[in-house]
Amino acid sequence: MDRLLFLRKFIDEPRKIGSLTPSSSFLAKRMMKNLPWQNFSHVAELGAGTGTFTEQIIERKPTACKCLVVEQDFGMRQMLEEKFPTLQFDSYAEDLYNTLHAIHFPQLDCVISGLPFANMDQDLRREIIDNVYRSLKPGGFFVMFQYSLQMRRMLREYFPAVQTDYFLLNFPPAFVYLCRK
Numbered sequence: 506m507d508r509l510l511f512l513r514k515f516i517d518e519p520r521k522i523g524s525l526t527p528s529s530s531f532l533a534k535r536m537m538k539n540l541p542w543q544n545f546s547h548v549a550e551l552g553a554g555t556g557t558f559t560e561q562i563i564e565r566k567p568t569a570c571k572c573l574v575v576e577q578d579f580g581m582r583q584m585l586e587e588k589f590p591t592l593q594f595d596s597y598a599e600d601l602y603n604t605l606h607a608i609h610f611p612q613l614d615c616v617i618s619g620l621p622f623a624n625m626d627q628d629l630r631r632e633i634i635d636n637v638y639r640s641l642k643p644g645g646f647f648v649m650f651q652y653s654l655q656m657r658r659m660l661r662e663y664f665p666a667v668q669t670d671y672f673l674l675n676f677p678p679a680f681v682y683l684c685r686k
C-alpha cells in the first residue's frame with residue numbers, strides 16, 4: 506500500500522518526492538544508529554513520506570519524547586496523522602524554526618531528514634539547513650541521507666562535525682550524513 510501510494514505521488518510530483526519507492530527498512534535502521542535516544546526529549550522528522558523513518562523513531566524514542574513530523578504532501582501527511590495520532594505535524598521543512606515556536610517546542614535534540622535536497626535549488630537547501638541548525642540545541646544531531654556527497658560542503662559551513670557513510674542496503678545505495686551542532 507505504502508509503495509503504491511509513494512509511486513503515485515512520485516508520478517504526480519517527481520522532483521518533490523525525489524524517489525520511486527520509500528527507503529528500505531535497513532536504511533531507516535541505519536539512520537537511527539549511534540544516537541543517544543534515551544536522552545532525547547524533542548525531535549523532528551523532515552520529509553516523512555509514508556513513514557519508514559517515523560516507525561523507527563517511535564520504536565526508539567522515550568515515551569515522553571515529543572516528535573514533530575514534517576511532510577509537504579497532504580495525502581501522505583493525512584495518512585501519517587491517522588497512523589501516528591500522538592505525534593505533531595506540519596507541512597514545510599523551510600518553516601521548521603517558526604513551527605517549533607508555534608507549537609511551544611524548545612530547541613531539538615535531533616532532526617532526521619529524508620528530504621530530496623538534490624532536487625532543490627540552492628536557496629531552498631540553504632533555507633532548510635539554516636532552519637535545522639537554528640532549531641537544534643548545542644550538541645544536537647542532524648541525520649540525513651542523499652544519493653551523493655553534494656550536500657557535504659554546505660553542511661560543513663554550519664556544523665563543526667559532519668560524518669558521511671556509504672550504505673549499500675538500499676536502492677539506490679545512499680550516503681548517510683551525521684552532523685552535530
Ligand SMILES: C[S@@+](CC[C@H](N)C(=O)[O-])C[C@H]1O[C@@H](n2cnc3c(N)ncnc32)[C@H](O)[C@@H]1O
Pocket residue numbers: 521522523524526527528551552553554555556557558575576577578581596597598599618619620621
Ligand atoms: C525521498 S522521499 C523520503 C520519504 C521517507 N522519509 C523515506 O525515506 O521513505 C522525500 C519526502 O520529502 C517530502 N518533501 C519534499 N520537500 C519537502 C519540504 N520542503 N518540506 C517537507 N517535506 C518535503 C516529499 O513529499 C517526500 O515525501
